[in-house]
Amino acid sequence: MSHNYTMTAGTPFPMGATWDGSSTNFSLFTEHATLVELCLFDEAGERELERLPLPEFTDGIWYGCVEGLRPGTVYGYRVHGPYEPHNGHRFNPNKLLLDPYATAHIGTLTWGPEIFGYILESGDDLTFDTRDSAPCMPKCVVTDAAFDWADAPRRRKGCRVPFDDTVLYELHVKGYTKLHPAVPERLRGTYAGLGHAAVVDYVRSLGVTSIELLPIHAFVDEPHLRELKLTNFWGYNTIGFFAPEARYAADPRHAMQEFKAMVAGYHDAGMEVILDVVYNHTAEGNECGPTLSFKGIDNCSYYRLQAANNRYYVNDTGTGNTVNLSHPRVLQMVCDSLRFWVQEAGVDGFRFDLGTVLAREPEGFNQGAGFLKAVAQDPVLNRVKLIAEPWDVGPGGYRVGQFPPGWMEWNDTFRDRTRSFWTGRGSEQDMAEALAGSPAIFNHGGRRPWASVNFITPHDGFTLDDLVSYNSKHNLPNGENNCDGNNDNHSWNCGAEGPTNDLAVLQRRNRQMRNLLATLLLSQGTPMLLAGDEFARTQDGNNNAYCQDNAVSWVDWTLCEQNAELVHFTRALAALRHRLPLLRSTRQWSATDGECSWIAPDGAAIPMQTLGARGKCFGLQVRSALGALGQEACILLVVNGGTDTIPFVAPQLRSGMAWQLAASTEAQDHAPQESEATIWPVVPGSLLLLEAVGDKRAPTQMQDAEACYVGA
Secondary structure, three states: OOOOOOEEOOOOOOOEEEEOOOEEEEEEEOOOOOEEEEEEEOOOOOOEEEEEEOOEEEOOEEEEEEEOOOOOOEEEEEEEOOEEHHHOEEOOOOOOEOOOOOOOEEOOOOOOHHHOOOOHHHOOOOOOOOOOOHHHOOEEEOOOOOOOOOOHHHOOOOOOOOHHHOOEEEEOHHHHHOOOOOOOHHHOOOHHHHOOHHHHHHHHHOOOOEEEEOOOEEEOOOHHHHHOOOOOOOOOOEEEEEEEOHHHOOOHHHHHHHHHHHHHHHHHOOOEEEEEEOOOOOOOOOOOOOOOOHHHHHHHHHEOEOOOOOOOEOOOOOOOOOEOOOOHHHHHHHHHHHHHHHHOOOOOEEEEOOHHHHOEEOOEEOOOOHHHHHHHHOOOHHHOEEEEOOOOOOOOOOOOOOOOOOOEEEEHHHHHHHHHHHOOOOOHHHHHHHHOOOHHHHOOOOOOHHHEEEEOOOOOOOOHHHHOOOOOOOOHHHOOOOOOOOOOOOOOOOOOOOOOOOHHHHHHHHHHHHHHHHHHHHOOOEEEEEOOHHHOOOOOOOOOHHHOOOOOOOOOOHHHHHOHHHHHHHHHHHHHHHHOHHHOOOOOOOOOOOOEEEEOOOOOEEOHHHOOOOOOEEEEEEEEEEOOOOEEEEEEEEEEOOOOOEEEEOOOOOOOOEEEEEEEOOOOOOOOOEEOOOEEEEOOOEEEEEEEEOOOOHHHHOOOHHHOOEOO
16 A cells, blocks of 8 residues: 555544645544554545554544545544453454544445454354455545534524424425425435425425424445345434435535535525434444444444443344443534534434433433433533433333423323324323323423424324324335334224225315314424325325335325315414414413313313313313403314214303304314304314404404414
8 A cells, every 4th residue: 555645643633534724634532442544545435545543542532634635535444452242342453434423425335244343154243254344335535514613603503493383394305305296306305305495485384393304314224124125214223423314415425515505495494404313323233233333443432231241232222232322422422413413504403313312321211311411501502402202112211201301302192192082092181181281291390381292193103194094004015024113003094994985984084184183283382293294195004114215105295286175274273373372382381370271061161180071072271361451362272082063162251252263173164253152063073273352353463364264
């Protein structure tokens, strides 16, 4: 190998590869290594040109600076050290390793025995493999966007939507636009496609304030999926926390620039971009998994290992390994990654996959865990939206409602309670809790109602249309004999399994979808809508389509026109939510001061504990004094989960005010109704929202009548 570059001492910080205009500094944490070699490749990443030892080692960090090395340089690392699996060490310099701080990757992973640190054919992870993995590995690329938290001029300001006014919209970068007719074909399924004006305008028209993207960090596909000719479509198999996934870029060499342009487009439209991030595990699996990065850099620092035998991994994630956030350098890496995406790319928040893992210390889940403390005191991170998926598969892993103030949490109890109620199997008390923002779970420590992220359907499960069309999952295309995915879906096919031409079944399904959408968007808490649910997207009954990079997962935009009435209905619900502050309270309600009350069909206020004693129909009344003159605001949300039409007696209003029908899931089209009478018929399996109006009628306050009335 020729030596065309001069290596100088450099600096230990910032971590990763940092271009300063004339040279590139490289810094890598590996406390137990004996030597670190920087490997330089040709532009295509196919031929290794140089191996340059990093000359300095301070406080567990190896570093050096290469004069004249410019952005665009392709590189990786080889790390020397002991190969002692029983002691947690798996160093193997024959394996090319990805830089944890790399901000760009090129190439794809080729699965083969070369990428394993042990001799794969032997099945024994104590063996040592000498084959070079470089030809099979993706490579890192030096960019001019490497992380530097002190680089204030490059910081981007995000779009700050108030917590109480947030409406989330979960989508997949590729799946959302792969079939979009308005997006140029070469841009479909890319960051640029998602940022296309037609797409942005449509999302904004729904009343969405914040898109939540499934993982876009660099990830790899699992070998068993390749054997089945499938891929990891969802992307929960991360291998790079700073690099955007290149497969979603129209030009993979400029993935970050394309991603940032997409984010800027949503900001210009007044919307936020939230990233679903996977810091709980990596793609390297357990002791039998490949050596791609962290495992070969410093296995016992980056991963939690079993105390009894460091050969084996703690598996609180169900994926084979668990990232060790108890180590200060690993915690630093995760926080650096989060700040990078906020400051460099302008994202507005994060949804943390298996968030309970991040709050674990060696003894288990801890509300005072280092990660939670680090985020709470960080002046960048404590000002963005932080959303936890508050469970994992480890001991004591279900922690809904137990994250500290400032955090939002996915609330699966809302999902299950709402689904069960509308199928006739759930209790009225549970439904009441869901409508009120689950106060029994979240009303502590000054937490606000928006802490509960409410959802009916997320990415992992049935779509809304499938939820009302299938009693059972249909996952055979996943290649696991229909054994994968959840069996407990609280679904109802409304009388026929799957597609049908039965008009009565179709009408029933349409009503059920309206009920579920209305419950989601009119309840207290933060609603999260699954992309495509507003026009009845289907996955053909597959409730675990993580490996379906095809028409099963791609959004079918022909349905948007076919189900235009459902889209209209969703838009109007969101408009109501934005218009009526009582639908998105900024504080927990108090029943003792008359702010909210539970109403029986005869109009009497009753304790929540007695709901159901008079059937499956009840109401929730919320009132407050608003405006300079203290004008009363009042709404009444009524649900009927029974089989009979109920004449519901609305509570009497003060003189000069009347009830107006603001929303109804009954499938008929009629004009807004205002009445001084107090009896409102509520048909079986339906929801209605009444709004109290005075001399200044609500319709005149709206620019669009659809935002006032939600009919057919």
